[in-house]
Amino acid sequence: MHDIKSIRDNPQAFDAGLKRRGLAPLSASLLAIDERRRAAILASEQAQARRNAASKEIGEAKKSKDDARASKLMAEVAELKTTMPELELSAKTADEELAKELAALPNLPLDDVPEGADEHGNVQRHLYGKIRNYAFTPKPHDDLGGALGYMDFEAAAKLSGARFVVLKKGLARLERAIGQFMLDLHTNEHGYTEINPPLLVRNEVMFGTGQLPKFEDDQFWAIRGELLVAPDERLKTDRLGLIPTAEVSLTNLVRESIVDEKELPMRLTALTPCFRAEAGAAGRDTRGMIRQHQFTKVELVSVTTPETSRDEHERMLSCAEQVLQKLDLHYRVMTLCSGDMGFSAQKTYDIEVWMPGQGEGGAFREISSCSVCGDFQARRMDARSRGPDGKPRFVHTLNGSGTAVGRALIAVMETYQQEDGSIAVPAVLQPYMGGLKSIERDK
Template identity: 55%
Template structure:
């Protein structure tokens, strides 16, 4: 959410930031509501002062036996009391209108975010590894012989509908091993605190990280008003909602392996084959809570943490900076990691690492207390996939596939698979 004081002081800068998001003249509507709200507050204060003055005079009129003045003043007190209540309700309504408008507006991006219309205008920052030269035409993950019996889309559809899958046997075990490897790496090497948090959250948690009110159709809501998380960014970031943190506790770094749920609204017809885009999936998430002056460095650090997972797995990838047209609603800057999928002959997103600045913190009222004793300030929040487990499984299977339908697995998973290093064409681990 945006700082109304900053918009009042520099509406031109705010409109320039919104223009990069394709929005025009937003400050005019905001300031009109804000002016109406403030006018109601001032009028309520004036009416309250008149009520107080009349209240003091009522007793004096009664004492001197001026019945007419007593009745007039008593009626004035009642009138002003009702006026104060009415103006207070009107001011509250304007405040709610203002808050709803601000909640629906995207974050202002950093100046270094490149202008662009869509993913084709993203800027490549680095590449790592070289795509393997195959002596055969590489297959997509769901076509590999050793994978077929362990990746059942038909049963997934029978149980839950389209875009669900049942993993079993060796494929399910590799999937689990990947998640454990990611969590262990982030905890033991990257300094994150492992967290196991709910996947059902209250509405205010979804508001806090920006999924609501604008993107409700992208998530699933239960009949009692709870929401299934689209990412554990929601739960991990909201840990600090309505909290004032001591500066000495910053930065805080959390990681979690969780189920995630997305309706994939607006993605009809995209990536329908295989398990690239599912309604239910697993992800290892990273979240950091920092001081404002730490967030730039933390963004680079978290990007490296995600990259390190791919490098340990030996998976070629590239890192790109998202352009303005591809930038997420609540983020000031995002780095996407795209892993090479030989079955598709292209790089595909496997992680987004983003800095939100104080955008989420204002929505959550998440602040820290400066060590020097100054007044509490809003924290900065960051989040990133470290990584999407299902997509990582796809990359491991496709990059390690062999001509006979088997898959050579990354060496780093050996300890998690009891020494097994290969998925055979028959679907067994050896």
Template identity: 55%
Template sequence: MHDIRAIRENPAAFDASLARRGIAPLSPEILAHDEARRSAIQAAESAQAAQNTASKAVGAAKAAGNDAEFERLRALVAEKKAEIAAMTTTANAEDLRLRDLLAGIPNLPLAEVPDGRDEADNVEVRRWGSPRNLSFTPKEHFEIKAVQPGMDFAAAAKLSGARFVLLRGAVLRVHRALGQFMLDTHINEHGLTETWTPVLVKDEAMFGTGNLPKFAEDSYQTTNGWWLIPTAEVTLTNTVAGEILDDAQLPIRMCALTQCFRSEAGSAGKDTSGMLRQHQFEKVEMVSITTPEASLAEHDRMTRCAEAILEKLGLPYRTIVLCTGDMGFGSQKTHDLEVWLPGQNTYREISSVSICGDFQARRMNARFRAQGGKPEFVHTLNGSGLAVGRCLIAVLENGQQEDGSVDLPAVLHPYLGGNTRINAAGGLE
């Protein structure tokens, strides 16, 4: 949500920032609703003052026996009462229109974010690791011989339809090991607090993180009104909704491993093979709540937390800064991590780490107070640390051998009972 006062003070700067996202100027429409709302409020206040004055005079006119003045004043009180009601209705309607308009406008990019229209204009900032030189043609994850017994799309489709998968045996154990490894690393090495959250939330929680109202079609809603979370960003971030925190509590750094649910609206025909883009998946989410002064440094720290997972797994990746035209709705700046997938012969997104500034905090009314100061809005950040299913894909594809077996990263061996590979028959050994 945007600060209407900032838009009033510098509408040109607001429109210039929106233009970087490819959005036409909106300040004239915003300020028109704001002026109508404020005028109605002012008119209601004036009418209230006149009503109060007339009300006091009614008694005096009655006591003086001035019936004509008494009737005039009584009519004036009734007139002002109706005027107050009308102006209040107008003010409330304009306030709702203004709120709905502001709620649908994306966050403004930081000055350092590169301009651009789409993913072709994103900027790579660093690269880690080198893809293996393979003496054979690598396969995609679902084609690898060792993987096929443990990754069943046909059974999942029978149960639920397209874009679901049923995992079994060794592949499932590696999937579970990855989630546990990520959590342990973030807790023990990165200082995040593990949190277990619901996966069903109310409208207010989805609104707070910017998932509603604009992106309702991207998520699933139950018949009794709950929403299935698209990511634990929703639940973790909203833990501070409506709170005034002490600055000594900040930063708050959390992580959660949850099921996530996305309708993938608008992605028909995209990444339909394998388990790259699913309606249900697991992800370790990181969320930080911090002060405005510390948020940029926190963004870099969170990016390093995600990068560290890939490095420990020995997976080549690159880090890019998204351009203004490719950033998410609530982001001021986003780092994407893209992992190398030899089966596709390309890098694919495995994590997005975003700084949201006070954009979500305003929607949630989440604030903090420095000692002796007035409450101000916190800054929120979120990032994948990592998407477990996509990480499984990367581990399987990068570890594949010519005979169809898969060598597994050393950091996972303790989570797999000392086993180091999936043999070509699909068993751990």
């Protein structure tokens, strides 16, 4: 959420930020609404002040037995009683209009974010590891899982439709092992506090992290026990949203509160199922597990002071990278350009892992996004901190995948596949697999 005072103070900078996001300048229209809002508020306040003063003057006039003046003042108060609700409604309407306009606008990119309209403008930050050489042609994960008999898309389709999967036996255990490994790494070595949050949240919680209002159709909604996508207007007040990422629950833990800055940075992590309608992804990644309606993810969230958020962003990226390093997976880190960042982000790093079975000769696929959001989400949540001077100020929030468990499973399967179709278990995961070193088809 943007601060209208900041826009008022520097409209040119605001419009320049919107332009980098691929949007037209809006400061003039926003400031026109703001001017109307401020004028309405001032008129309402002046009317209230005049009513109070006139009421006091009526008493004085009656005390001095000036009936004519008292009668005139009483008529004025009666007229104010009639006009004041109209003035208050005008102020309220303008305030709601401004809030609606501001709520629909994305965060503005930081100065060091590269220019670009889409993913083609993203810039490689660094590369880790090398592409493995195979004495055979690597297969995609769905072929591997199908041949093992442990990845079943047809059974999932009977249960839930497209973009779902049933994992069995060794692959089900491997996915669980990957998630547990990530949680242990982030809590034991990186200082994150493990949280088990709700998976169903209120509208205002979705609004706080930026899923509402713009991305309403991308969410699944639970209404009286029924799962609906893009529900009817009359039902929107009687629903809970299934979280698309644990970022939603974790970040909102500080909503409508003032935390002591001694408690910051607050670092939280959770392993949860996530649910996405993928309304804007029709026809994309329809094969395999790349883009599912339901998937598991380890999320990282940090709540910091404004002075430390940029350093925390670099730290969060490092924590997510260590997951892939310990799994010995080849990956690259991309700095997203201004036109490819998420709605709430000021700056984003994407980690893309190499998947040798994707396409012709393999491909990099996103497995983590780490974003710093500044005070954008904090303003939507009214999340503040109190420093040594005792004055409250908005916190800064960050979020990152640490990482997507399903995509890590895919990367492990494709990277560690053997010529006979079995999957070697990475050394770091073997303790979570009861010492199992290979996943093979039942004989």
